[in-house]
Every structure is written in C-alpha cells, then in structure tokens.
C-alpha cells in the first residue's frame with residue numbers, strides 16, 4: 220500500500236481510503252509497527268525481511284528504496300529514524316551494504332539508538348541493555364538467513380528496564396542536548 224512516505228502493511232487488509240486518512244495520532248496508538256528502510260545494497264535483504272514479517276503478521280512501513288538502482292542511504296535512515304523518534308513506528312530496521320552508513324546517519328537523529336549488528340548476541344543485548352530502537356544490517360556482511368534471525372531476536376527482545384541500563388541510556392540522551 221503506497222502512502223506519502225512509503226509502502227505500508229499493517230498485517231491486515233486496510234483500504235486505501237483508511238490508509239490515506241490515518242492520522243499521526245492514530246499511528247501512535249496503533250499496534251507495534253516496524254519501520255523499514257534500505258539503500259540499493261540493502262534492498263534485497265529488506266524484501267526478505269518483509270516476507271518474514273508478512274508470514275508473522277507483523278505490521279511494517281516500508282520507506283524504500285524500491286530497487287537495486289544506486290541511491291544514497293541517508294534519506295532512508297532519516298525517514299526511518301524520524302518515524303521511530305516520532306513514535307509512529309515502534310522499532311526500525313535499516314539495511315545497506317555494511318549497515319555502517321545507515322547506523323551513522325540514523326544516530327544523528329535525536330532519540331535514535333541505532334545498532335549495527337552482525338551477530339545474534341549483540342542484536343539481543345542491544346535491546347536488553349541499550350534499548351536500541353533501530354537495527355542496522357549489512358547485506359554484504361551478513362547472510363540472509365542469519366540476518367533474519369537477528370531481526371527476529373531484535374524484535375522479540377524487550378529492554379530489561381534495569382536501573383543501571385536506564386541510567387546509562389539517560390546519559391546517552393543527555394549527549395543529544397549537550
């Protein structure tokens with residue numbers, strides 16, 4: 220489903236009219252929704268992630284890109300980061316060749332804690348300890364099956380809520396205002 224910002228899939232059938240009239244307030248109160256973005260290098264992995272989310276019935280919003288034609292990754296990091304920071308999406312996933320450019324760009328957005336992960340333990344820990352809200356993946360680094368496993372654990376793992384981790388995250392947030 221195409222919206223002003225990209226293709227949307229809410230895990231259920233939604234009319235075009237309903238999609239067009241959905242306000243940002245509706246989006247904030249809606250069920251968890253994943254923001255997806257990629258450049259040309261990450262595009263095939265983004266499509267594989269969408270197929271997995273479709274199977275799971277997990278809602279997502281696809282901010283592009285829509286092909287393997289070369290594009291700069293920064294606008295996609297911005298769209299996904301802003302959707303998560305605004306509360307329109309609960310978590311984000313960004314794919315590029317290495318995951319590095321996407322993570323550097325997304326971390327410039329206030330409220331975004333983007334983690335570039337290539338292993339299962341890091342993908343789990345960055346949710347539990349860092350309350351990371353964007354996962355960045357390198358499609359030229361991590362094979363598709365492994366990357367899907369990282370997405371799955373990232374989306375399923377909650378923040379631990381431990382005081383020491385909350386304290387450290389507050390210190391990271393303070394850096395944004397420094």
Ligand code: RB5
Nearest residue numbers: 260315316317318319320
């Ligand atoms: C594009 O060639 C590549 O630079 C990009 O996908 C990403 O790896 C940047 O960090």
